Amino acid sequence: MSQPSSLSDTHLRPLFEAVSITKKFGDFIANNDVSFTIHEGEIHALLGENGAGKSTFVKIVYGLLQPNNGKIFWNGNQVFIPGPQQARQLGIGMVFQHFSLFDALTVAENIQLAMPPGETIASLSVRISRLSAEYGIGVDPDARIHNLSVGEQQRVEIIRCLLQDPKLLIMDEPTSVLTPQETGQLFSVLRRFSENGLAILFISHKLDEIRALASHATILRRGENVGSVVIDGQTNRQLAEMMVGAKVKNISRQNAPEKSEVLFEVKKLCRPKDSIFSVALRDVSISANAGEIFGIAGIAGNGQDELMAALIGEWRGHDDGILIFDGMDISGKGPAERRVMGMGFVPEERNGHAAVPSMRLAENVLLTGHSLGNLVRYGLLDLFGMRAKANLIARSFDVRLPEGNPLASSLSGGNLQKFVVGREIVNVPRVLIVSQPTWGVDVGAAAFIREAMLNLAAKGSAVVMISQDLEELFTIAHRVAVLNDGILSSAEPTIDLTAEKVGLLMGGTHVSREERT
Amino acid sequence: MISMTPRKHIPLSRTLLTPVVSIVLTVIIGAMIFGLLDYNPLSALYEFFVAPISRPDQIGDLFVKACPLIITATGLVFCYRANIWNIGAEGQLIFGAIFSGGVALAFPDWPALILMPSMVLAGMIGGIFWAMIPALLKVRFNTNEILVSLMLTYVAALSIDWLVRGPWRDPMSFGFPLTKMYSDAALIHRIEVPFVGMLGQLHWGVVGALLFACVAAFLLSRTILGFQIKVMGDAPRAGRFAGFNPHVTTIGVMAIAGGAAGLAGMVEVSASMGQLQPNVSFGYGFTAIIVAFLARLNPLGVIFAGLIVALAELGGDNAQIVLGMPKVVTGVFKGILLFMLLAGETFNRYHIQWQRTGNKLNLKEK
Numbered sequence: 001m002s003q004p005s006s007l008s009d010t011h012l013r014p015l016f017e018a019v020s021i022t023k024k025f026g027d028f029i030a031n032n033d034v035s036f037t038i039h040e041g042e043i044h045a046l047l048g049e050n051g052a053g054k055s056t057f058v059k060i061v062y063g064l065l066q067p068n069n070g071k072i073f074w075n076g077n078q079v080f081i082p083g084p085q086q087a088r089q090l091g092i093g094m095v096f097q098h099f100s101l102f103d104a105l106t107v108a109e110n111i112q113l114a115m116p117p118g119e120t121i122a123s124l125s126v127r128i129s130r131l132s133a134e135y136g137i138g139v140d141p142d143a144r145i146h147n148l149s150v151g152e153q154q155r156v157e158i159i160r161c162l163l164q165d166p167k168l169l170i171m172d173e174p175t176s177v178l179t180p181q182e183t184g185q186l187f188s189v190l191r192r193f194s195e196n197g198l199a200i201l202f203i204s205h206k207l208d209e210i211r212a213l214a215s216h217a218t219i220l221r222r223g224e225n226v227g228s229v230v231i232d233g234q235t236n237r238q239l240a241e242m243m244v245g246a247k248v249k250n251i252s253r254q255n256a257p258e259k260s261e262v263l264f265e266v267k268k269l270c271r272p273k274d275s276i277f278s279v280a281l282r283d284v285s286i287s288a289n290a291g292e293i294f295g296i297a298g299i300a301g302n303g304q305d306e307l308m309a310a311l312i313g314e315w316r317g318h319d320d321g322i323l324i325f326d327g328m329d330i331s332g333k334g335p336a337e338r339r340v341m342g343m344g345f346v347p348e349e350r351n352g353h354a355a356v357p358s359m360r361l362a363e364n365v366l367l368t369g370h371s372l373g374n375l376v377r378y379g380l381l382d383l384f385g386m387r388a389k390a391n392l393i394a395r396s397f398d399v400r401l402p403e404g405n406p407l408a409s410s411l412s413g414g415n416l417q418k419f420v421v422g423r424e425i426v427n428v429p430r431v432l433i434v435s436q437p438t439w440g441v442d443v444g445a446a447a448f449i450r451e452a453m454l455n456l457a458a459k460g461s462a463v464v465m466i467s468q469d470l471e472e473l474f475t476i477a478h479r480v481a482v483l484n485d486g487i488l489s490s491a492e493p494t495i496d497l498t499a500e501k502v503g504l505l506m507g508g509t510h511v512s513r514e515e516r517t
Numbered sequence: 518m519i520s521m522t523p524r525k526h527i528p529l530s531r532t533l534l535t536p537v538v539s540i541v542l543t544v545i546i547g548a549m550i551f552g553l554l555d556y557n558p559l560s561a562l563y564e565f566f567v568a569p570i571s572r573p574d575q576i577g578d579l580f581v582k583a584c585p586l587i588i589t590a591t592g593l594v595f596c597y598r599a600n601i602w603n604i605g606a607e608g609q610l611i612f613g614a615i616f617s618g619g620v621a622l623a624f625p626d627w628p629a630l631i632l633m634p635s636m637v638l639a640g641m642i643g644g645i646f647w648a649m650i651p652a653l654l655k656v657r658f659n660t661n662e663i664l665v666s667l668m669l670t671y672v673a674a675l676s677i678d679w680l681v682r683g684p685w686r687d688p689m690s691f692g693f694p695l696t697k698m699y700s701d702a703a704l705i706h707r708i709e710v711p712f713v714g715m716l717g718q719l720h721w722g723v724v725g726a727l728l729f730a731c732v733a734a735f736l737l738s739r740t741i742l743g744f745q746i747k748v749m750g751d752a753p754r755a756g757r758f759a760g761f762n763p764h765v766t767t768i769g770v771m772a773i774a775g776g777a778a779g780l781a782g783m784v785e786v787s788a789s790m791g792q793l794q795p796n797v798s799f800g801y802g803f804t805a806i807i808v809a810f811l812a813r814l815n816p817l818g819v820i821f822a823g824l825i826v827a828l829a830e831l832g833g834d835n836a837q838i839v840l841g842m843p844k845v846v847t848g849v850f851k852g853i854l855l856f857m858l859l860a861g862e863t864f865n866r867y868h869i870q871w872q873r874t875g876n877k878l879n880l881k882e883k
Binding site: 313336337352353355356363368370376380 | 752
C-alpha cells in the first residue's frame with residue numbers, strides 16, 4: 001500500500017474540521033491551538049496520555065464544552081455547537097466511556113428515552129432489530145439492561161447513536177471495558193460502519209488497537225496537537241514517543257525465580273456478596289512465592305474489589321487459616337496490623353481510597369505509616385518525620401510536585417499513583433498487593449511503576465498484582481491467574497499463556513447474571 | 518449555570534479581610550432595614566454592636582454568654598470533622614445539667630475540692646450518655662444520627678421539665694418548678710482580676726472553655742486521634758484502608774461532643790443559675806452548630822465565632838430593651854449577620870463562575 005505523505009492527499013472531502021481550538025480552565029490550558037480534520041468514512045484515532053486533553057477536545061466536538069478560541073467546520077461550513085442536541089442534529093454521535101443506561105429498563109425503553117418523543121416501542125424495536133441485523137451487532141430490543149454484559153451494553157449505546165443517523169461517531173476509550181474477543185467484535189462492527197461512509201473518531205491510548213483499527217491518528221500531548229499521521233507509516237515506538245514526548249523505556253519480563261518459599265497464601269477464600277452489586281468470591285486460592293509477581297487478570301467487576309478488600313483486611317471473614325503471610329495466620333488481622341508484619345497495599349482507586357485528596361502529601365504518608373512506629377509517638381504526630389518521608393518518596397519515585405507540601409488532589413493521576421505505590425515500596429514490604437497499579441496513568445509513569453515492582457520482587461518480596469491490562473501482566477508477571485465471576489483460575493507461568501487463552505478465561509466461561517443469582 | 522471551584526491560593530490577608538467585609542455589608546443592609554422600619558439606623562447599630570461591649574464588665578458578660586457556645590461548638594467540631602451529624606447537642610447539654618445537678622443536690626455537704634470535680638465528671642457522663650444513644654444505634658443498626666439526636670433533644674427537654682416539676686422540686690419553692698439552690702461548693706465562682714475586681718459575670722468556666730478550645734485544636738492538628746477523625750470525615754474508605762475502625766470513630770466523636778455539651782450544661786447551671794430549672798439552655802446546643810460552621814470547624818476559630826454570635830445575641834437583647842425593637846427584627850438582623858459571614862467565607866474559599874452553556878440537555882449527557 002502506498003503511503004500518502006500527508007492527509008491532504010486523500011481525495012475525500014473533509015467532513016469535520018476543527019481549527020485552532022483553545023480551551024482553558026482557569027489558568028490551565030487543556031487544549032492549545034488544536035487543529036484536526038476527519039474525512040467521511042475515516043477511522044481516526046485520537047491518541048494521548050492521561051490528561052493530554054483528549055476528553056476535553058471531544059467534549060468540544062460534541063458541544064458539551066465551548067472552546068475559548070477556534071473555529072469548527074462541518075461539511076465546509078462554519079458551525080457553532082452550543083450543546084449535544086445541536087451536535088446530534090448535525091450528525092455527530094458519541095458513545096461515552098461510562099454508559100448512561102437504566103438497568104431496570106429494556107433496551108428499547110432505554111433507547112426510546114433518548115429519541116424525540118412520538119415513536120412507539122414497537123416501531124423502535126423493529127428499527128433496532130433491522131440495524132443490528134444490518135451490522136451484525138446482535139442486540140435484543142426486549143432484553144433488560146441488567147442482564148447484558150458490558151460489551152452488550154456498549155452495543156446498545158452504539159445502536160442508540162446509530163438511530164440518530166450520524167455522520168461522525170465519537171467513541172471514548174471503548175475497549176477499556178471489553179475482553180479481547182469483544183474488542184475484536186467491536187472492531188469488525190466499526191469497520192463495517194466505516195465502509196458505509198460513517199467517520200469514526202476513536203479515543204484510546206492502546207497502540208496495538210489503534211493500529212488494528214484506525215488509518216489515521218492525531219496525537220495530543222499536554223493539550224497540543226503534536227502531529228496527525230498515517231498510522232502505517234509509524235512504528236508503535238514512534239507513536240508512543242510522540243505521546244510521551246520522550247524516549248520510552250522498555251521493561252522486559254524477567255525470568256521466574258527458581259523454586260522458592262511461599263511468602264503469601266490464600267486458601268479457599270469465600271466471601272458472600274453483600275449487595276446485589278457485589279460479586280461473591282468462591283474458593284479463591286493464591287500462593288505467591290518470594291521473588292515473584294503473581295498476576296491476577298480479569299475484567300473489572302468480576303470480584304477484584306471484593307478480593308482486594310479481603311487481602312487488605314478491610315473485609316474479614318470469620319474463619320481462621322484463610323490468609324497466611326510467611327507462615328503466620330493473618331485472617332483476623334486488620335490492615336494496620338498486616339502492615340506492621342511487613343505487608344503493603346495499593347488499592348485501585350487513588351482518590352479517596354489509597355489517598356485522601358483533601359489532605360497534604362505528608363498526611364497521606366501517615367495513612368499507611370501510622371502503625372509502623374516511627375511517625376507517631378505517644379499519639380503525637382511527628383510532622384517533620386512525615387514531611388521527610390513524603391520528600392523521600394517523591395525523590396525516589398520521581399513524583400513531580402508543585403512546591404512545598406501540596407494537597408494530594410493537586411497531583412496529576414500519574415504522579416499520585418507513583419506516590420501511593422512508592423509510599424509502600426520504600427518500606428520494602430515482604431508482600432506487596434496492588435490493584436490496577438497503572439490504571440489511568442501515563443506511559444512513562446506506568447513503566448516506572450512496573451520497574452519498581454520488578455525491583456521489589458528481585459529483592460525477594462512477593463508481589464500480587466490485580467490488573468485488567470493484559471499487556472502489563474504479560475510484561476511483568478511471572479505467573480497469571482484469571483478472576484472471572486468471583487472464581488480464580490489456577491495460576492500458570494506467563495510464558496505458557498497467550499492473550500487468546502487468557503481472554504477466553506476472562507470472558508469465555510461468562511455466566512449471565514440471571515443464572516448467577 | 519453557576520459553578521464553584523475551590524481556590525488554590527487564599528492569601529491570609531484576604532481571609533482576615535473577609536469577615537470585615539461581611540460585617541460592613543451587614544451594617545449597610547441592617548441600616549437600610551432599620552431605616553425602612555422607622556428606627557434611627559445609627560442608634561440601632563450602636564445598640565447592636567457598641568453598647569453591649571462599651572464597658573469592661575460588659576466584655577466580661579460577652580465572654581460569659583459565649584462560654585457554653587464555645588464549649589459545645591468545640592465538641593461538635595469533632596463530630597462534623599468526622600462527618601457525623603450530631604444535631605442533638607442541646608439535649609446532651611441538658612443531660613449534663615441533669616447529671617451534674619443530681620450530684621450537686623445529692624451531696625450538698627461535700628467540700629468544693631471533691632464536689633466540683635465530681636460535678637464536672639457527672640456533667641460529661643450525662644452528655645456522653647445522651648450522645649451514646651444515637652451513636653450506638655447508628656453503629657448497630659445504621660440509623661440516621663441526625664434524626665435520632667435531634668428527636669432526643671425533645672426527650673431531654675421534657676425530662677428536665679419533669680424532674681424540676683416533680684421529684685426534684687424544692688418543697689420551699691412556692692410551687693415554682695425549681696430545685697433547691699446548689700450549695701456554695703457547687704457553684705462556679707466569678708473571677709477576681711487583681712487591681713480590677715470582678716469583670717461583670719466573668720467566671721472560671723470561661724477560662725475552662727478557652728483552654729478546652731486550645732486543647733481541642735492541638736488534638737485535631739497534632740495527634741493521631743485528630744488525624745483519624747479527619748480521615749474518616751474526608752474519605753471514609755481511605756480511613757478503613759488505613760486500618761481505622763469507623764464504628765470506633767463514630768462512638769469516639771459522639772462521646773467527645775456529648776461530653777463537651779454536658780460540660781457546657783454543668784458550667785451554665787453552676788455559674789449562672791445556681792439551681793436547675795425547666796430551661797437550663799436557651800438554644801445553646803443549636804446555636805453552637807452555627808458557631809462550629811462559622812469557625813470553619815476549627816476549634817480556635819470557635820472562640821471568635823462564639824464571641825461574634827454572643828455579641829449578636831446580646832445586641833439583639835439590648836435593642837429590644839432600649840429601642841423597643843420587636844424580637845423578629847433583631848432576629849432578622851442576627852440572621853443577616855450570620856448569612857453574610859458564611860457567604861463571605863464561601864466566596865473566600867471558592868471561585869464562583871457564571872457559565873454560559875448551550876442548553877439544559879447537558880445534564881442528561883452526564
